[in-house]
Each structure stands twice: as C-alpha cells, then as structure tokens.
Amino acid sequence: MKIALIGNGAISQFVQKALADSDVALAALIVRSERLGSVDVSEGVKVVAAIQELASDVTHVVDCAGHAGLREHGAAALASGRDVITVSIGALADDVLLSELEGAARAGNSRLHLASGAIGGLDALRAARAGDLGTVRYVGRKPPAGWKGSRAEEVLDLSTQLTHPQIHFMGNARDAALAYPKNANVAAAVALAGVGFERTEVELVADPGTETNVHEIHAQGDFGSFTFTISGKTLPDNPRSSALAAMSVVAGILDASQPIGS
C-alpha cells in the first residue's frame, strides 16, 4: 500500500519512523506550499503541496497536520477516490466542513476514517448508544505546558507555576473542539462515538500535579455505566500531543493495509 502523509510535525514523524520497516510505503508528504524545498525526506518520498500532485497509485491519505490540514486537503483526497485517515477529529465540529467531507466521500466512493487518537473506550461508547445512552462526560487534564498556545491562556497565566488544578473550560464538545483545535480532538472523538457534540459534557483542566495527559470518560445509560481513564505519555517533540495519538494513526494505517481488519 502506498500512502501520503499530510504534515511533518511530531505525529507525522512518529508515524514515518514506525512505518519504516513495514510493508506500507510512504510515497509523499503533503506540506504547506511555503515549506516546499525545506523538508528533509528519505529517498523516493515526494514532497508536494496538493492532492492533485500525488501519483495515482497512492491509495490512502493520512492527516497528521491538525484541523488546517484536514480542511485544506480532506475533501480533495476523498473526492479523488482515496480513503483518508485523520487525527483532526475536532474539525468535524464544523458542520460546513463535515458536510463537505461527506459529499466528497460519496462522490469519490471513499471513506474518512477517524483515528482513535489519545483515548480508548470508544468502542464501548459506540455499542452503548444502540441503547439509551444517558450522559457522557469527558475530562481532559494536561500539565500546564500542554495548554500553552491554547484558549486556556485567556483565563490562566501559564507562565507562572500553578499551585492547584484549574478548570479553564466547561461546556459541550462542539465548543471545546472548535475553541481548542490542538487540544480537544479527544472531546470530539468521544462526542462522535457517543451522544454527539451538543450533549457531551466537557471539562478541560490544567493540572500542575500531572506529568501526563490524562483523559477520562464517564458514561451511563441502558447498558450500565463505565469510566475509562488513560494516563498518556506525550511525544518528545510536542508536549501537547499524546504518544498514543500517533500510535493510533500507525495502527489505522496498518489495519487498512491488511485484508482482514476492524
């Protein structure tokens, strides 16, 4: 299988290393046009700025770039008949983009796959919503440095040492995903697997007492109840992003390359 990756940041570089010894070939990197010419890649990897420049034997496009990457290239990739795997789940909180991607996937007879990202337990939520799924609450807790550059800085001074955990967002998953494009993709993944963007309750916390990204899901409904908690190590190149998010992209690509999968 030949793939193209959108983005060359922390998640993309993890994925590139992980695939190096696999049967999946990285054929191209899609970067911002101003970065063309300044990206180091292995021999045989084409660096391009648009889907139209991909060779016809590239069957999958994998978005590791964040909301801007999915927004810019997602629909073109799907319309060209290529399946897309994305980590930028929060971008789907924008209804206009969502329907553009749906239309492109229908037109291209292709599919947008959502990587599970930094969280687990989404399979249980998906099954539970076949019954009445009453409430779903997601709590995202990161060390203060993990919230730098985000909307949290409008309510917290992250340059000084926090003395106790501070909630900087309480609301629904749609507002969280749109306000925190680099930090609340998990909120969107939980919403899409469960009760949707409006009904998913979200709390985002800067916690000086944690060194990991901690994600919790609390759900109850006809099925019973469950709590899922993960304490995720972050990627060395980006203190915002959990290593598991990058691993879930690798898992999604390898799954797509096999004749039998999930």
Ligand SMILES: NC(=O)C1=CN([C@@H]2O[C@H](COP(=O)(O)OP(=O)(O)OC[C@H]3O[C@@H](n4cnc5c(N)ncnc54)[C@H](O)[C@@H]3O)[C@@H](O)[C@H]2O)C=CC1
């Ligand atoms: N679903 C999940 O659980 C998670 C999702 N994410 C999402 O993944 C994104 C990437 O994470 P990292 O690799 O850690 O960030 P990063 O900042 O290290 O890398 C992002 C890369 O994408 C590139 N990029 C941005 N817009 C682009 C565009 N339009 N076309 C091509 N390249 C573009 C940037 O130049 C940069 O190289 C985050 O912004 C976040 O939205 C991150 C962590 C968890």
Ligand SMILES: O=C([O-])CC(=O)C(=O)O
């Ligand atoms: O990587 C993480 O721990 C979660 C994250 O940034 C997101 O949900 O966008």
